[in-house]
Amino acid sequence: MTDESDALCATEKEIMHATHRALVNSGYAELSISRISDELDKAKSTIYHYYDSKDALLLRFLRFTVDRFEATINTSIGDNPKEDLNHIISTLLPCQLPEEKRQLHSVLVTLSPQALERAVFREQFTEIDTRLATIIEKTVRRGVDADVFRDVDPTHAAEHILATIKGTMYSRLTTNREAATAAAKASLFSYIDSHLIS
Amino acid sequence: MTDESDALCATEKEIMHATHRALVNSGYAELSISRISDELDKAKSTIYHYYDSKDALLLRFLRFTVDRFEATINTSIGDNPKEDLNHIISTLLPCQLPEEKRQLHSVLVTLSPQALERAVFREQFTEIDTRLATIIEKTVRRGVDADVFRDVDPTHAAEHILATIKGTMYSRLTTNREAATAAAKASLFSYIDSHLIS
Incomplete structure (x- = not known):
């Protein structure tokens, strides 16, 4: 089992969880770097330091989600x-x-x-x-x-x-x-x- | 069998065929109202008379494509x-x-x-x-x-x-x-x- 999320630093993990909360709380249509930085309670520049666009962030988020799905399935x-x-x-x-x-x-x-x-x-x-x-x-x-x-x-x-x-x-x-x-x-x-x- | 394409006027049918040619000749990434009007050999305003956006045109084109698929399947x-x-x-x-x-x-x-x-x-x-x-x-x-x-x-x-x-x-x-x-x-x-x- 590859848990790619282990490769993320603490801030990146926080960004992933903030993205998840922003998605759940406001829906995909409202999702933006601003919206995610609100959930993160950090400046947008923190996110841009790791991801140069919303698409790049979402791409990483997809992988993070599959990691979690894989972990859930493997334990159950x-x-x-x-x-x-x-x-x-x-x-x-x-x-x-x-x-x-x-x-x-x-x-x-x-x-x-x-x-x-x-x-x-x-x-x-x-x-x-x-x-x-x-x-x-x-x-x-x-x-x-x-x-x-x-x-x-x-x-x-x-x-x-x-x-x-x-x-x-x-x-x-x-x-x-x-x-x-x-x-x-x-x-x-x-x-x-x-x-x-x- | 519903052949929705019968409901299209002659110009609309020409637009559908031009869209198809533009897609085949230049690919989806290059598809634009301009590109379709080139294939149609008519002004862009002709297309905008029927469809107010590229998305609206493509939506109609999807239906046109399913009509043709349905007709092909039904005859074969x-x-x-x-x-x-x-x-x-x-x-x-x-x-x-x-x-x-x-x-x-x-x-x-x-x-x-x-x-x-x-x-x-x-x-x-x-x-x-x-x-x-x-x-x-x-x-x-x-x-x-x-x-x-x-x-x-x-x-x-x-x-x-x-x-x-x-x-x-x-x-x-x-x-x-x-x-x-x-x-x-x-x-x-x-x-x-x-x-x-x-």
């Missing part, structure tokens, strides 16, 4: 691959999306156009997906090795599950199709029950 | 639900993404942050997803009715397939994980083969 994962897989899916796609998670997922949607053209964003998006796919793949592989799951290709299954989660996450935030999230999740669980379980 | 759909489903998936997720489709899909990624907050974009994204889900659902339902597919819930299966397609499409454009697309597609086809086929 047990020895039942099916339950662990359900837990990962339900953490990323809760039935009711709490405002805090909505704001976090919105950062992902908001930055994704940047990843179309800019290498630094693309690399960050690549890393996030690789880390999520690895968590899912390891869980599927444990299930296959323990004969709990059928002999599926863990990489293929993990990419399929991750793509379904991401597609559902993006659609949930950008459409009014409330029933679609529950329907996609129900089918994903049914796929796991009938396709993965031996 | 046959009487074999499994082949039809594979055809829909392969059209939205071709093995090699031609530059033209890459630019079209990029419009979707670029506009998605707008759909987080702005109702008019959100409604358009909702309509696009609903139309795509309906095409997939009808195909699954035909398969279930003809006993070619198992007795799955066509709505659930359609939302799952659409979410996987969308997640794969977004990741393909925003990451460098080339192998992930093929892996997710392979698992999706395997799901159809073993979960849907009776």
